[in-house]
Amino acid sequence: MVTIGNIQLPDFPLLLAPMEDVSDPPFRAVCKANGADLMYTEFISSEGLIRDAAKSVQKLDIFEYERPIGIQLFGSDVETMGECARIASRVEPDLIDINYGCPVKNVACRGAGAALLQDVPKMVRMTESVVKATHLPVTVKTRLGWDDNTKNIGEVAERLQDIGIKALTVHGRTRVQMYKGDADWTLIGKIKENPRITIPIFGNGDIDSPEKALLYKNRYGVDGVMIGRASIGYPWIFNEIKYFLRTGQQLTPPTIADRVTVCRQHLDFSIRWKGEIVGLFEMRRHYANYFKGLPDFKPYRMRLVTSDSYNEVSAILNEIQETYSIIYEVAA
Incomplete structure (x- = not known):
């Protein structure tokens, strides 16, 4: 201790x-x-x-x-x-x-x-x-x-x-x-x-x-x-x-669903703490990091960082989860 x-x-x-x-x-x-x-x-x-x-x-x-x-x-x-x-x-x-x-x-x-x-x-x-x-x-x-x-x-x-x-x-x-x-x-x-x-x-x-x-x-x-x-x-x-x-072993890396879930938790707290306008704005710096390494992610990132609506961001996150979960399931 x-x-x-x-x-x-x-x-x-x-x-x-x-x-x-x-x-x-x-x-x-x-x-x-x-x-x-x-x-x-x-x-x-x-x-x-x-x-x-x-x-x-x-x-x-x-x-x-x-x-x-x-x-x-x-x-x-x-x-x-x-x-x-x-x-x-x-x-x-x-x-x-x-x-x-x-x-x-x-x-x-x-x-x-x-x-x-x-x-x-x-x-x-x-x-x-x-x-x-x-x-x-x-x-x-x-x-x-x-x-x-x-x-x-x-x-x-x-x-x-x-x-x-x-x-x-x-x-x-x-x-x-x-x-x-x-x-x-x-x-x-x-x-x-x-x-x-x-x-x-x-x-x-x-x-x-x-x-x-x-x-x-x-x-x-x-x-x-x-x-x-x-x-x-x-x-x-x-x-x-x-x-x-x-x-001495590696934990299984987070899935796409895990990434989306934690990103959404982060977003929800940000909005509760600072209100929707500021909360959404301050989350923009985090999206690229949560989804780092995903192929062809730039269009999604651009949509996330330009959206000023919680519902719209939430819908984009749902779309990311659906799209990339399918891609990774096929790759597996």
Whole structure:
């Protein structure tokens, strides 16, 4: 069993990464139903939350079935981050997570996210401010360092543990790498080998198959893995990894009917949460991922992303299921 403060997780838990414009409540719902053990909100701007910006406040929406659930915060001001942690704690998540890993320009260039890897003393002060501001466990997600010359994650892990974080997730790339190249988990493994480190260490980056999850578990000794991009349109990956770790065998891939069913569940939640107009619009980014690999799917995708009617989208999904189920039955 893996413990984060008072949160108890199964052995080798699978975490859903916080992803901007992706890991909202509808997406988290289908991932939870398919095996995610711990999930996080999209990252929330501390400055936006302080000024009560509607987009930031809405990201505080969490639901009982999601637990354990963490709220992830980012910002560049030490005092503001502490106040933001107090605000976020009022909605009673299970933990508060700090984003020191986001590499995108409009975050890092404002001194937030991965930019803090260039100023470890400030990162320590900010983390301490958040720890003192909440009664909840505080965790951190970060990267190996800013660039190849400043891979300081070993120092970061020790210093953040010393001021009270309860778990650390490390993405195996530097900020300069963004999401290019292969993730390097070597330094993540070295953190686990450090006798000073007693908190759970989770690895993140390029986990896109059950085989790789098992390989990295054995090779680097991490306490669990965080999965991001591989879960988009494919929430089944969590249960597939669990089954493979338990049995050494592959689960049967989702059928066309499975894909349509989960896509529809995602759509229905999106509409319940944000209303039909916004719910339909925000689902458009997901259709191609749910039906990735289907031959000649482009005409269906174009119809899905241009429809502004739930009934019409539902009818298209029914048509997709009927058409591709026949194709795959014939192929079989």
